[in-house]
Amino acid sequence: MYARICSNNNTIIIQKSWLIMTDTLQILADQEALSLVEKNKRKDQSIHRPRVHEKIQQYFKNMLDGEISPILRIKINRSLCNFHCMHCCEEPYMTRDIKKATGVKLDPRHQMDLDDYRELSRQADEAGIFRFVLTGGEALLDSSIDQLIAAIDPKKHLIILDTNGWTFDEEKAKWFAGLGGYKVQISLDSMIEAEHDEFRGKPGSYARVLTALKASKSANLELLISTCIIKDRVFSEEFEMLCSYCKDEDIPLYVTLAKPVGTAREQDTWVCTKEDVDQLKYLEDKYDIFTHMSPSYGQPGRCITVKGINTVNHDGEIVPCPYMDLSIGNIVKEPLKDVLSRGMMNSWLGPYRDECIIGEHMGFIRFHNQSVADYQKNVSHLLPVTYEHGFGKTPEIDNNDKPPSPPEILAKDRRAIFAIKAI
C-alpha cells in the first residue's frame, strides 16, 4: 500500500512497495526531506563521514523516545563583522556595540577557547549531535577559523559556514572545502542590487554574493541562500524573482523571519504575520524553499527552540534559538546534555507549538524584550540574559512517572525512518 524509506546498514533503500500505486494511497516520499538528492548526500556521508552517518541513523532510531539532535550554531570572534545590516540580531554582542553602550573595550567575560570547543565537540558527539554552524558577525573575519574547524572535527560533525559572501571567492571556497567544510549559507536579502546593498549597509555586497555563490559551486560545497523577510515581502514581485533565481540555479532558499530584536528591536512593523508564514508554506510546495520551521528529518513543521537550533555564545551561554537573547545555561560551566534537558522542560521551549515564538507570538516577544530590558538595566548590559533572570522565571513542564515502553517486536524490527502517504 505504501512505501517506507528504510536504513539498512550504510545504505538507504526504498522497499519495493514504492512501486505500488492504488486509487487510495500512494507514497510520495521523495517529495520530502528524504528526497533522492538528500538520500544521495546521506549515502555520501556513510563513505566520507561514517560517524556522521551513524549519528543520523541513531537519531532516527531514537526519535520516538523524544531524542533531539539540534544544530549548534557557534558565534565566533566576538561577533566581529564588516557589515552594518538593518535587521542584525547580533549587534548587541559585538565589541563595537558593547564599547558604545558601556565604555569597556572588550566583553570581560571568559571567551570560549579551542579547548572549550574541543570539549563541546566531544560532548555533542556523545549526545548524537552532528551539525555545527559557524557564524558571527562574519565568521570569516576570524583568522584562526581553521584551528576552530579542526577542534570541532569535520569527520565527526558537518561544518556549515554562515557568510555574507564579502570575501568568499574561489580561493576561499576551496580553502574551506579543503578544511572539511560541508556547506555554505550565503545571505542575499533582495534580488534588487540596490535594495540588498542598502539593507546590508554595504555597497557592492550584492555583486560579492553572486561571486560567492559561483565559488561555492566550483568548490563542490553544499550551498544555500539565506534571506531575511520582513512583513509582506513574501508577496512581492522581488521575492518571487528570488525564488525563481534559486530554482534556476538549483540552490535551496532558506528564509528567516525578521525578529524585533537586536538592531530591529524597535521595528514592530517588520514582524511577519501568520499570513506571511502561510504564504511561505504555499511556496514550499512550489520551490525548494524552507524556513527553520519547515518539516524535516521526519518531524512536522514546528518551533525549533532547543530541538532544532541552539546558539553557543562566545562565553558558553546556550541560547535556544538563533534570534533570542535569553539563555538556558552555560556549557563551560555544566554539561551540554543537562543544559538541553533543562531547555526541553521549559514550558515556552520544549512542548510542541506551530508558530515561531520570537517571530510571531507577541506575548512571548513582550516577555523576551522585557527580560532583556530588565537585565540590561539591573544586572548587566552583556547579553544573553542568564537562565535565572529569563527562562528560569517561567514554568517548567511536569514530569511523568510512567513512560511507555516500546513493544519489543517493533523495537527489534525498527529500521525505517518515516513514511509519507499521499492520496
Added chain:
Amino acid sequence: MKLFDEHGRRLPSVNDRVFREEPSFYYKINQPNFDFNLILERTKKNLMVIDNLSAADFESKANLLLEKLKTNEEFSLLTNGVHIPFIYRNTSKGVDLGKNLEETILPALKKSFTEKFPEAHFKAVLQSNSELQGNIKVHPESRYDQFLDDSSEGVIGWFFPQAFQEFDIDSQRNQMSKLPEINDVKMCLSGGMDIGAAVVGSPELLINKDYYSPILCMSSFVHRDERLVLLLKAYGPHLEFWCMTQMLSKTTKQVSEQWAGGITIFSKF
C-alpha cells in the same frame, strides 16, 4: 457539579496533567456556521453513501441531540465551546481500525479538503515504522466501542474539538472515566472516525489566516507502540495527518498548549 468552564473546556481534575489550569486559547478555532446541507453533501460525496437521510432530518436530529446536552445541568457549558455536526456510517464493521483510517478516512479527508482548498495539500506522515494497519486499538476508558457499534448503522453527532485543550493524552483518556453518563446522549473521547467525518464535512475547520489552530488528537485510538499518537493538524494553509511520538524525552510525555482532545456526542440516525 461544574464540569466545564465558560469556554466549554473540561475543568482539570487533581491528577490531570495540563499545560496550564486555565488555557490561553492562543490556538483558536472559529465556530463554523452550520450548513447541514453542505456537510451532508460533502460527506456523501467523499466518505460514504447515505440514502436514508435528508438535510432537514440531519439538522433536526442534530439539533435535538445538542438540545439534550444544553438542558443538562452538568454538560450545558460544554456547548459554549466550538462544536461541529457530522454524520458517519462505518460500512466496514469489524475491519481493522488502522486499515479503515488508511483506506477510508484519510482519502476522504484528502478529497474533501483539496476540493475546498485546491492550492493546498493534504499529507499523511507516519514517524518511524509505525504502520496503522493492525496496530490501532480503542482505549478501554474512551467509550469509543459504543461509537463503533452504533456507527455501523449510522450516527449523527457533534464533535467538540477543544473540550480537553492543553490536557496531555493520558489525562484526556483518564477523564472519560470521570465524566458521568447522560440519559439519551451517548458520549466518547474523540477518535479517528468521528474527527475524520467532522473534518470531511467541514474541511475549513483548522484553516485560519489569522490564528494558529489546535492540533486535534485522536486520543481514543491507541497505537500498539504507546509512544505514538494520531493527530490531525494544519500546516499553514495545508492539512496533515501525523502518527508521531508524544515523547518530549525518554521519560516525559508531551503536554502542549496546542494539543487538544475532543468529546463526541452521537445518536443513531
